[in-house]
Amino acid sequence: MKETAYDKVPYASHPYVKTHPESLYTTGRLFGLSPKEAKYSRVLEMGCAAGGNIIPMGFNYPDIEIVGIDLSKIQIDEGLKVVDELGIKNVDLKCMSILDIDDGFGKFDYILCHGIYSWVPADVRDKIMKVCARNLTENGIACVSYNTLPGWNWVRTIREMMLYHVDRYKDPAAKAEQARTLLQFILEGIGTEETPYAGFLSTELQMLALQEDAYLIHDHLEEVNHPIYFHEFMKIARELGLEYLADTDLTTMLPDNFGENVCNKLNEADDIVQTEQYMDFIRNRRFRSTLLCRGNQVIKRKLDVSDIKNFHLSTGVLATKPVDAEELEDGVALSFIINDNTLTLEDCISKTALVYLSEQKGMPVPYEKVVTETANRTGEDEETVDFRLYSELNLLRLVFADIVQIGISPGEYVNYVSDRPIATKLARYLAAENESTTNQRHYVVPLDLAERIMIQYLDGDMTINEIITAMMTHIESGELSLELDGAMILDEEQALSEMKKLCNEKIGKFAENALLVG
DSSP: OOOOHHHHSOOOOOOOGGGSHHHHHHHHHHTTOOOOOGGGOEEEEESOTTSTTTHHHHHHOTTOEEEEEESOHHHHHHHHHHHHHHTOOSEEEEEOOGGGOOGGGOOEEEEEEOSOGGGSOHHHHHHHHHHHHHSEEEEEEEEEEEEEETHHHHHHHHHHHHHHHHTTOOSHHHHHHHHHHHHHHHHHHHTTOOOHHHHHHHHHHHHHHTSOHHHHHHHTSSSOOOOEEHHHHHHHHHHTTEEEEEESSGGGGOGGGSOHHHHHHHHTOSSHHHHHHHHHHHHTOOEEEEEEEETTSOOOOSOOGGGGGGSEEEOOOEESSOOOGGGGSTTOOEEEEETTEEEEEOOHHHHHHHHHHHHTTTOOEEHHHHHHHHHHHHOOOHHHHHHIIIIIIOHHHHHHTTSSEEESSOOSSOSSOOSSOEEOHHHHHHHHHSSEEEOTTSOEEEOOHHHHHHGGGOBSSSOHHHHHHHHHHHHHTTSSOOEETTEEOOOHHHHHHHHHHHHHHHHHHHHHTTOEEO
16 A cells, blocks of 8 residues: 555654544533444444544444544554554454445444544545445444634645745754744744734644644645535535534524624524534634434524533632632622633632532533532522523533533543552553553543653552552662752652652542543
8 A cells, every 4th residue: 555644754643632532422412413322333433544433432432333434554553552452342443435334334323533534535525425424323423624714714824834844854854844934934034013913823833833744744845735614514415315404513503602793693593503604704713513413303503501410520710729618608799710710619619510510620520410419508498409500600601611510421430549549551551651641531631751650660560669669769869869858869768758648648649630540
């Protein structure tokens, strides 16, 4: 098979939480569909790279069946190595073209195609959509992401400048270096001009500075990059009998995020595709991750605030300071921070519920349990708490604001530290090979050297004291060092004291980041 650009420069293969079948299943249920329960489903990923997205799914859900295909033999071989060494039997990685998928593959409950559609030729784009139509089960959900207009008009200008400049270079690394050099050169030429163009170039350069060469090469310098308007994408989908279900990012779907006048005009549209397209115009949106279902499915567009009762709830929200009893009383303002935004509440029941959810460190809790716990803490009856939470606090609105997250299942992990803590075999394996690992919530968790070493000892056989002793051997060998106030600790007793603190801190971090299991 011909060598691909991804063989020369493999793309970083990571999990994408919003493509996880559990996330798609939850969204389907929210909008009234009856998709297959994620953990017992059949999944296809087109363009799976080295399996960084689907291998954790297979590891954590032993009853799921997953097929991943990619044209890059190097990346497929890398994924097969992980599958083999972890003994994963339910993930089948195939080195092949999307064009070769046929009816023999059977039907899938979830079809994923993340970061592929805009970067492949027209015949492959057509095949992606046909696979979503032909190989999707009756109640299935497909997830396709792509670059969108009008946002990509500005980016396309930068891409074309970079392509012009790097055309003389053949080595991919040289192309990436020269592309960055060109942007810096143009910014220097602009100087101190305060124009929209200068501002956009500066922002784009800062963003690219944080990305690996593989991102720049494959997202901006590939031969094909085909942005498309959302309404054009949906015209293709509808002609194949598919319908728009939702965006993976629910926060983008709420017209209420705009002013009242704009919101009212958006709500006048009788087609959700029109509404979404106008919101793209307003936002100058440049990327979408669209969920599709069969066109004969009845989608519940008018959600009710009481729908929140059907789900488990979690949050990453934190109070701006430790909360005391007085701050939970009615009428006292209490602020919470989430995604760099601040939410201020005065209602006792609302504040108590959010404090309780934040104490769970991201662990999903059934709605009923949130009601019960809030009632116990406030002394109110559960009926009153129930009504106030879904109606007055409007937890469903907080879901669309990404302050509260919803799910169907409880987390398959623990949010506390036992005497013999256990990190998953997958987390330990990935940490040994990379500077990050994948947690039970399907997120990437960056790890420093001490954490990468420490997590290897979390196999359930060692107590925390034994882990501390084992970590001290890495200090003695010089592989690790401990510092206090910027100075290296040389005293053995002091080093042991600091290692105890370090282990407690790091293992606590593992628990908060869903890396530990019972």
